[in-house]
Amino acid sequence: MKIAVIGTGYVGLVTGTCLAENGNDVLCVDIDKNKVNQMKAGVVPIYEPHLDVLFERNIEAGRLNFTTDLKEGLDFGEVIFLALPTPEDEDGSADLKYVLGVAKEIGEYITSYKVIVDKSTVPVGTADLVRTTIEQDCKTEFDVVSNPEFLREGFAVDDFMKPERIVIGSSSERATEVMQRLYQPFVRSGNPVIIMDEKSAELTKYASNSFLATKITFMNEIANYCQKVGADVDKVRIGMGTDSRIGKRFLFPGIGYGGSCFPKDVKALHKSGKDINYDFKILEAVVEVNEHQKTILFPEVSSYFDDNLEGKTIAIWGLAFKPETDDIREAPALYMIDKLLEAGANVKAFDPEAIENVKEKYGDKLQYGKDMYEVTEGADALLICTEWSIFRTPNYDLLKSNLNNPVIFDGRNLYPTVELAKQGIHYISIGRQK
Numbered sequence: 428m429k430i431a432v433i434g435t436g437y438v439g440l441v442t443g444t445c446l447a448e449n450g451n452d453v454l455c456v457d458i459d460k461n462k463v464n465q466m467k468a469g470v471v472p473i474y475e476p477h478l479d480v481l482f483e484r485n486i487e488a489g490r491l492n493f494t495t496d497l498k499e500g501l502d503f504g505e506v507i508f509l510a511l512p513t514p515e516d517e518d519g520s521a522d523l524k525y526v527l528g529v530a531k532e533i534g535e536y537i538t539s540y541k542v543i544v545d546k547s548t549v550p551v552g553t554a555d556l557v558r559t560t561i562e563q564d565c566k567t568e569f570d571v572v573s574n575p576e577f578l579r580e581g582f583a584v585d586d587f588m589k590p591e592r593i594v595i596g597s598s599s600e601r602a603t604e605v606m607q608r609l610y611q612p613f614v615r616s617g618n619p620v621i622i623m624d625e626k627s628a629e630l631t632k633y634a635s636n637s638f639l640a641t642k643i644t645f646m647n648e649i650a651n652y653c654q655k656v657g658a659d660v661d662k663v664r665i666g667m668g669t670d671s672r673i674g675k676r677f678l679f680p681g682i683g684y685g686g687s688c689f690p691k692d693v694k695a696l697h698k699s700g701k702d703i704n705y706d707f708k709i710l711e712a713v714v715e716v717n718e719h720q721k722t723i724l725f726p727e728v729s730s731y732f733d734d735n736l737e738g739k740t741i742a743i744w745g746l747a748f749k750p751e752t753d754d755i756r757e758a759p760a761l762y763m764i765d766k767l768l769e770a771g772a773n774v775k776a777f778d779p780e781a782i783e784n785v786k787e788k789y790g791d792k793l794q795y796g797k798d799m800y801e802v803t804e805g806a807d808a809l810l811i812c813t814e815w816s817i818f819r820t821p822n823y824d825l826l827k828s829n830l831n832n833p834v835i836f837d838g839r840n841l842y843p844t845v846e847l848a849k850q851g852i853h854y855i856s857i858g859r860q861k
């Protein structure tokens with residue numbers, strides 16, 4: 428099939444590349460000339476495991492192309508994916524100016540039947556809005572469908588190539604048939620393509636992300652409670668997660684969820700409820716508890732140093748909002764960095780992928796290490812904010828000889844408390860017995 432993908436952000440790029448990998452001809456459109464030139468030269472503009480291999484292969488095979496010309500894209504694609512940004516407005520709702528701007532141009536330009544696919548996470552009712560915007564000037568038949576993405580950063584290629592489910596919101600048989608044909612190769616294992624109306628598909632995305640954020644937040648509260656009553660959240664988590672109705676995944680407590688999706692989507696769903704006088708009380712609590720969760724480790728660090736961090740050096744492992752990404756949006760590490768700097772501490776930071784992004788934000792206010800042990804040399808404590816695999820089995824002897832004090836504050840519960848006690852390391856984690 429011939430596919431155009433409008434917008435080469437995270438979602439657009441993964442969608443375009445993976446669709447090309449399955450034999451489709453894909454033209455990706457972006458207004459950013461530099462980015463398009465870079466991509467034409469084979470450079471992937473984001474860090475995402477395995478994407479570079481697929482990217483190169485499909486460019487070489489001629490199935491994956493790039494342009495800045497929206498009209499060229501609209502001429503080319505039978506299916507037009509809209510993968511445009513929907514930034515958070517000041518009031519927490521999603522700003523649709525990019526999506527509706529392109530919809531207007533589609534209406535003015537297309538001359539043959541197209542399936543327009545909303546891939547961005549957009550509020551309930553957006554497919555209708557896109558449809559009426561296109562209709563204003565359109566002289567040909569078209570359909571709008573909603574096809575939310577469920578990709579996780581760091582696993583996006585795998586999630587796209589082997590999805591647990593595909594959700595299609597469509598009220599047109601013709602468009603549904605096109606979408607089923609497009610996705611059929613991705614669900615050979617028998618995973619479902621679920622067809623529903625557009626509004627339900629749009630809400631499925633918000634409901635899924637909000638549910639997962641709620642699940643994590645619930646566990647964060649259980650962990651905080653464990654700390655107070657002397658229970659161990661690791662044991663509680665395993666005890667709970669073996670009930671298949673609860674499930675083992677997304678029960679890991681920490682210093683709060685971050686990223687570009689959960690924080691934005693929970694707030695947007697809450698705000699969209701408010702707009703129609705529906706009060707999503709649970710979502711309000713999730714936002715509040717998550718903000719609080721980001722703050723819980725700093726007082727532990729501070730009180731260990733008798734509330735005087737002036738001149739102390741704190742090493743940080745992990746800056747990205749989660750492993751396998753260079754994304755630092757809403758990363759809990761940023762809160763910790765701000766608080767440490769405010770208290771007069773020196774911060775030496777290491778992350779396998781996110782250092783460049785942190786440098787852009789903090790410049791020389793921080794010191795940056797080339798490897799995980801370098802930042803611990805002469806530091807007064809180690810603080811862990813992201814659970815990269817490389818941090819999971821450290822050389823304890825090297826750590827102890829590098830650190831001025833054998834102390835670790837772990838916001839991600841990476842190490843067995845018993846082992847750390849054996850090592851003689853003072854170890855503070857989240858919701859576990861010391």
Ligand code: UGA
Nearest residue numbers: 576577578579580643677678679681684685686688748749
């Ligand atoms: C999330 C969803 O998982 C995807 O399905 C969705 O497509 C995506 O948002 C999106 O809307 O685009 P992502 O933000 O990449 O994906 O990251 P997750 O792996 O879901 O993690 C989100 C946050 O929750 C991270 O900060 C992570 O550290 C935290 N988390 C996750 C926990 O604190 N505990 C857990 O048990 C799991």
